[in-house]
Amino acid sequence: xxxxxxxxxxxxxxxxxxxxxxxxxxxxxxxxxxxxxxxxxxxxxxxxxxxxxxxxxxxxxxxxxxxxxxxxxxxxxxxxxxxxxxxxxxxxxxxxxxxxxxxxxxxxxxxxxxxxxxxxxxxxxxxxxxxxxxxxx
Numbered sequence: 001x002x003x004x005x006x007x008x009x010x011x012x013x014x015x016x017x018x019x020x021x022x023x024x025x026x027x028x029x030x031x032x033x034x035x036x037x038x039x040x041x042x043x044x045x046x047x048x049x050x051x052x053x054x055x056x057x058x059x060x061x062x063x064x065x066x067x068x069x070x071x072x073x074x075x076x077x078x079x080x081x082x083x084x085x086x087x088x089x090x091x092x093x094x095x096x097x098x099x100x101x102x103x104x105x106x107x108x109x110x111x112x113x114x115x116x117x118x119x120x121x122x123x124x125x126x127x128x129x130x131x132x133x134x135x136x137x
Contacts, residue, residue: 046083
């Protein structure tokens with residue numbers, strides 16, 4: 001387990017540039033988990049002083065700050081804790097439940113449109129696609 005933590009610590013975190021939040025979020029979760037599982041819990045859920053050593057909180061917030069550019073730093077520069085930093089970034093880039101639902105609906109619509117285009121092209125090529133058609137490569 002120590003070896004894994006060392007490997008994660010050696011990797012430079014991906015830089016948040018505003019358009020890659022989903023990818024950045026996954027990388028940051030792993031980078032912070034590399035510090036310690038409790039560090040990730042502190043960032044996501046927040047923990048009180050007795051439960052979480054101050055050093056782990058400092059490492060977690062430093063990890064986040066090292067992986068953002070100046071524009072994203074402006075969003076979180078007033079935040080005092082890793083949990084508040086994380087929550088602020090998640091809310092800024094993902095929004096609340098309504099925003100997430102709208103984004104999901106948009107992705108679903110695009111997926112359906114692309115799937116319909118592929119099915120229509122298959123018909124032109126002489127292959128009728130049904131809901132149960134298996135696709136093999």
